[in-house]
Amino acid sequence: xxxxxxxxxxxxxxxxxxxxxxxxxxxxxxxxxxxxxxxxxxxxxxxxxxxxxxxxxxxxxxxxxxxxxxxxxxxxxxxxxxxxxxxxxxxxxxxxxxxxxxxxxxxxxxxxxxxxxxxxxxxxxxxxxxxxxxxxxxxxxxxxxxxxxxxxxxxxxxxxxxxxxxxxxxxxxxxxxxxxxxxxxxxxxxxxxxxxxxxxxxxxxxxxxxxxxxxxxxxxxxxxxxxxxxxxxxxxxxxxxxxxxxxxxxxxxxxxxxxxxxxxxxxxxxxxxxxxxxxxxxxxxxxxxxxxxxxxxxxxxxxxxxxxxx
Numbered sequence: 315x316x317x318x319x320x321x322x323x324x325x326x327x328x329x330x331x332x333x334x335x336x337x338x339x340x341x342x343x344x345x346x347x348x349x350x351x352x353x354x355x356x357x358x359x360x361x362x363x364x365x366x367x368x369x370x371x372x373x374x375x376x377x378x379x380x381x382x383x384x385x386x387x388x389x390x391x392x393x394x395x396x397x398x399x400x401x402x403x404x405x406x407x408x409x410x411x412x413x414x415x416x417x418x419x420x421x422x423x424x425x426x427x428x429x430x431x432x433x434x435x436x437x438x439x440x441x442x443x444x445x446x447x448x449x450x451x452x453x454x455x456x457x458x459x460x461x462x463x464x465x466x467x468x469x470x471x472x473x474x475x476x477x478x479x480x481x482x483x484x485x486x487x488x489x490x491x492x493x494x495x496x497x498x499x500x501x502x503x504x505x506x507x508x509x510x511x512x513x514x515x516x517x518x519x520x521x522x523x524x525x526x527x528x529x530x531x532x533x534x535x536x537x538x539x540x541x542x543x544x545x546x547x548x549x550x551x552x553x554x555x556x557x558x559x560x561x562x563x564x565x566x567x568x569x570x571x572x573x574x575x576x577x578x579x580x581x582x583x584x585x586x587x588x589x590x591x592x593x594x595x596x597x598x599x600x601x602x603x604x605x606x607x608x609x610x611x612x613x614x615x616x617x618x619x620x621x622x623x624x
Contacts, residue, residue: 318535319489320359320606323525323582324348324599325541326366326500329400332466332542336373336442342403349407351602355538356412358603360489362534364525365404367396367500371518372441372469379456389471390504390514397421397499404496416493423480423512424502424519424527430474437573438473438518439463463575464551472517473578476502476527480512486532498524526582530589537586537594538606539579544598546576546612560613563587583614591616 329344330336355361374392401419408417436459443466444452452458452469461470479485479498488495501519505512522539529537545557548569563584571577583594597604597611605611608619 317358317360319362319532320355320536320538321362321364321525321529321532321534322352322355322602323522323537323539324352324363324365325521325539326368326370326400329365330369332443336369341370341400342407345400345403345407348599349404349411351540351599352408353411354603355606356415356494359536360492361494362485362489362528362532363404363494363496364498364521364528365400365496365500366521367393367400367518368438368440369442370396370400371500375441375469388514389516389518393500393518394421394503397503401496401499408494408496412494416491417496418488418493419496419499420481420484420488422485422498422502423505424476424498424524425478425480425512426474426504426506426515426517426519427477428506428508428515430472432474433472433517436470436472437461438471438520439468439575440471440518441469443468473501473520474504474515474517476519476524479524479528479531480505482528482531485528489532498528520578520582522579522582523585526586526594529586529592533590534592536592536606537583538602539583539594539596540599540602541579541596542598543576543596544601544611546571546580546596550576558612560608560615560619562615562618566614587614587616 334340371392378386405417405419449460449467458469460467501521501524504515504517504519506515547555549555566580571580594614595605601610
């Protein structure tokens, strides 16, 4: 019997927790933990893995800007670098856990609109956290924009909506062979059509929106968004905060969520459920399997399946 297909969106902050040093050895440990959680999912699902790159692409941008002898590489090239860097680690650790499974990392381009309003209003968090003085100085020195991310301050860059996963046919062919595919890393390498040619553009696409778009394009059965939050909360950050255990798009679309963090996750979830009637789970890495069973995290479905608040 063929397993149903699950697209897993693994947050960059799940691979590098907030406040941890941006070092390869630290990420390797976290990737090992992620690989074990994803391995449990392969028992019931044919897994396609999309990963974030917020901390990693921000680090590359800092390293990039530090060497002044050459013009800095644009964000689309840095995203490609993170696809190779993080994909390599994930591929190795997953192969260690699943030695009989073909694990493939695919460089993936995602088409966007050069006139997307996101280019005028950056919201995507990248890089490490800063205090206010550091952020002010970097803003003066490099022209970067910063916004509050919870109790932290981080750099923000344009995050246009995905319009097409360029390598989707290759991804489907790999899935058909039983491969575990790592693709659209960091939301995909952002490209636009210019004079009938594809060229890169300066942006970082939200990986949750790309994962949802990919899930629709390959006709996946479910989408799982793993992050550093254990669920979607009402009244987040207040004494009245409550975990939303089961919800429908109609309710979620009436609520406001942070545009740089939970907002894109909710948008991605609603878009996928409305288009496919499939289900979306949102929660933390350690609860991956339990989220899809409705035991942990938040499950977003076309119809109610249980009490919405616990």
